Amino acid sequence: MADIPRPAVEHYELILVLQADAIGLARQTWRNVAPNAIDASFQAQLPSLVREVQDLRWAAALEGSAYGAFTLADQGTYVPPSDFTDIDGLIMATPNNGVVADELSVSTIRAKQAITRSGTTQGMLAGRDALAGILATMIADTARQASGVDLVTRSGIGYVRMLNPPSCGRCATLAGRFYRWNQGFARHPRCDCVHVQTETKSVDGAKAEGLIDDPYEYFESLSDAEQVQRFGKYESQAIRDGADIFQVVNARRGRKGMYTTEGTTKRGAFRRANQKFSKRATPELIYRNAEKWGLDREGTRALLRTNGYILPGGQNPRGSIRGQVEGYGQMGAGGMRRKASQAVIDARLSGVRQPGNLYTMTAAERRVADAEWAWREVQLGRNPWTSAATERRWGRPAISPDYPLTPDIAASVEASYRYWLARGGQIYTR
Template identity: 30%
Template sequence: MAYGQTLPTAARRQASDLRRRSNRLAVRLAAIWRRDASDDFGESYASCMPEMFRLLDSAQLQTAREAMTATPLAMASLDGVDRLPEYAVDPRQWVGVNGNGMNTIDVMWGAVVKGKRVVSSVGSTDIALHVIEMELVQRSRTLLADTQRSAAMVAGRSRYVHCGYVRGLTPPSCGRCVVLAGRPCGSEPFERHPNCDCIAIPTSKTPNTAVTSANEYLDGLSDGQLAKTLGSRANARAWRDGADLNQLVNAYRRSGSVSAAQLYGRNVKYTTEGMTKRGLASSRMISAGYAKDYVKKGGRYTKVDRPRLMPETIYDICARTGKDPRQMLYDYGWIL
């Protein structure tokens, strides 16, 4: 399913293939680690290496070859011009290295280093083994995504002197990716968060046909998928009630920006995003009376203890008081 994306067929197929390949690799690497795992992490890693890197090398080669094939098709679809490459590209050059040229053996060894840190911090061996397994999976996904982006970049530049990129989703995708899907991102492929498997699609001009409607993507999701994408069922309800997608997604932009606390004897969820670093209240919150715990200093309102409430808490308050949730969503800056 395209989930509202108007990206080229070749790009959507490539994204789907990459997701399936990444999932298969993750399952097999996790099984290999569980089979050979012991309290001697280094020895366990050495036992896994032959099979692990045979699978990883094969997946990288397939991904690079696929990017070499799909990229010119996607570019021709977006630009209307099918151009021959100015130089040959060997997909084998992406095997055994990550996006910045680091050897994949060293990249994956970093998972073992994290496991050792768990033990050194008085964590149990079982927890450390699980951490290593999760790290191996995440690092393999990142390696494949980096391989695709890098190979697509080279394939694109072999056909055009100047090349830009758009982000293509590989559904299911997180909210951070959804709000950026299909948008031009300059002359270098976009930055990614951990586990992001979006693909980079090169184009020689701004592709109007590649601008994705995030709302169309979200409209195609089930209630459960929508809640997972936006962070909670309350956030999904808020989006349906008119809340701005960027506001909902950016509430989780930094680790720990969404927190729980007690306010006047009630449990609330709040975010520090959408407020200034000095904790200034929005003029809406002040005029609506939600910011009476703010004091005015030097012509500006400074936060005392009243946070920006998350939709979950807003709906809870409205259910108990009979207030209009859409009005509160507006007053707290969720509806623009």
Template identity: 30%
Template sequence: MAMHRLWRRYAGNDFDTAFARMLPQLVRLLDTAQYETASEAVENAPTVMRDLGGFDFEPEYEPDPWQWVGVNGNGWDTIDTMYTPIIEAKAGVLRGWTLDFARYRIEIGMLTRARTCLADTQRSASMVTAKGRYADARPVRVLNPPSCGRCVILAGTSNAGERHPNCDCTVMWSHDVPANAYADPYSYLNDLVDAADMDALARILGSRANVRAYLDGADLNQLVNAYRRKGSVTRAQFYSRKIKYTTEGTTRRGSASYRMISAGYANGFVKHGGRYTRIDRPRLMPETIYEICDRQGRDPKQMLRNYGWIL
């Protein structure tokens, strides 16, 4: 929020002048945030390694948090990174953007880059600290709730690099990734279930119908990955009925394809264009499955299983 207020205080029609005026406060804000973030990571990494793996290693060296100040995760100077939205906005104005929209894009661009910079600072500082204690230390991805579905299914894994814009997941380090990872998706979701926070669950899983399916035993990865590609979940008219379906899991490699064929919901594979062949019937989303079962008095769990939601 500090970044929002800082840009709005100086924003004007001359973007370069506005940036120059805010620069001293911007440098102070980012440098302070980076130093505090790196200091916290350097201090906490040994504790987390001890708690996760039960080992308390003597350090080969002690990192200096100041080494991360002023440098972005890609090696750029932080000021060059924060100036990038100015360049993009000026190019946008030449293409027809209004000044109001350009100022808005600068604000969002600066905020996104600041968040990414701090997230990279935390990851890098914790890594250097961990490696100074144990060279084979491995990352454990940790959620920073509220989290999206894509981040939730990666929680507790060693996949620390796959991130989307504004991703605020952090990384803790251990000599190994434990079986009961420091952060795992199911403990997070179960906390939301216990708190009856259906809105948060719906944001993670895609819809309230998907929450109901998850509670009925649907696989978390299947539900989240249904939205993996833009446009992979859509609505359509199919045999005079409005349905909601996904194209995920419907190729020859998809587990849902063979479930649907075995249940008689699909006949085989056809090529609709593109590089993959897919089954010749849509894979219904849980929302449509529940509508059908509620109307016909059928067991939704069996249909969820036949469409590959319950494994």
């Protein structure tokens, strides 16, 4: 495993302490929640709970915005920030841009749902664990958010994603990737991966500095039982038999029964390589069939190869299909859209992006911006889901009539805006 710079390790350890404090706070609060009056007894404690949570978040935000400078210094360089993070402003809302008290109160809903399913004892435990999970995730996300803000203020700086084992398969496949500031930090609830800031301009440079982690090294560092726990029984065997770790992990996203839809679209790697196959088997189905048909290891590997798990490029830590490349953002069309691509290039050269520029937003910021624009259109009495609306926003010629705004459309736009605003544009995976 690559060595994580010491300041990043110390940052992670401090965040763990703050998370432990938050979990202790959750348990202490929940002891005073009465099963026969969950809402009332929780609400009575909520003001003091919010104050203590905000104190912990303030500490997490301060640490998240400060450790990047020490991480850069540890690598023998230092880039000063153009601005300093507004800690108080950062923690006014939750990392999902919601209300702190409302997010904490979700635990009471989880408790009542669990009581209905499993009884009072198990339901109260579920509520306590839900509150602990909410607080732990809020602390980690606050620190990450502050680190991301600090990252943007330092010219020419990107970050490498580092694992903090034990890690799940999804995080393992993202380990060591070099990201620009305009690429979001994908994570799932309770993910504890960290940013490691670096001035590196290329992946090769990051690797030379010891910042690139290898998901295969992480996989091989686990025992067989740990591999199964983190990746799955058949998935682990496929990786041991030479399958591409990215293909194996990603196949779980589109699993439907014993098949997966991952990679089967017209642009999917599996579909492009196997035009005559309409279905892609999961590793589990492959190994079950191999056993049923009496295939040896090479026969099983042939099935893995046919189904797009063993690739011609072998087990490449940076990915055997495309490797680790930087594009022109989700609106750049691979460099074909001049304005979008130039905005990304300019921002990379200067290390500073224009606030509100759709071309250089992260995917999460773009979701919120799109939803907000649609909501403004509704407030003006206009339908945002027409080509005429596209013309108003982008200046592209309208090719269809400007259909009127209906109550159903208005309600849908409002719901969408509420949803993405509450989540801060983030897509959470389970």
